[in-house]
Amino acid sequence: MRFHTRKWIKPEDLNPNQTLFGGKLLAWIDEEAALYVTIQLENKRVVTKYMNEINFVSSAEQGDIIEIGIEVVKFGKTSLTLACEVRNKMTRKTIIKIDKIIMVNLGEDGKPSPHGKTKIEFVKDRLNSSKS
Template sequence: MRFHTRKWIKPNDLNPNSSLFGGRLLEWIDEEAALYSTIQTENHRMVTKYMSEIEFVSSAKQGDIVEIGIDVVKFGKSSVTLTCEVRNKMTRKTIIKIGKIVMVGLDEHGNPKPHGKTKIEFVKDRLNEDY
């Protein structure tokens, strides 16, 4: 699992139980999945098509730092299937797991757009060595 983004839990992120609001966490995950799949496919029109069962494993509280991990499961013709885990940065305790997130790339008319990708690429591998 590659952990890309960290979030510091602030008062506005809490539910009435004074723990991290699940909806806020899902918002962060959805954004991270969109960013990750956009970078992989080089298409800025990535949308969430599907999110599998969401397993809340533990909670987090104000002041905790959480990190969002995303990995590619597979590349489709116009989609990327991801898996996600969010954990407490300091304790490494899992907070949430999502087995499958499907992101689809669209063209300017809202139709699925093939991306031609078959494996994970890193930005450094795309850059010209002269930089």
């Protein structure tokens, strides 16, 4: 799993127990998944269709640094299925795991559209191939 984003837990990210608010973390995960898929599919029109069971394993406190990891599990015709893990950067303890996030590629009409991708592509490789 590749960890792309780090977040520093600030006072505004906390719940009344003074630990990381789960809703804030889920919003960060949703944004990270959307960014990842947007880059992979080269299309800014992607939406979250589904997240399976969300398992909070541990928490984070103010001052902790967390990192969000995403990996592609499956390429569908109009979708990408991802897995996600969020962990504490310093302790390496898992905070949350989500085994299945389905992101759907949309066409200009706002309806699911085939994306034609079958494997992970890295931006550096796209840039190198466009120079040839």
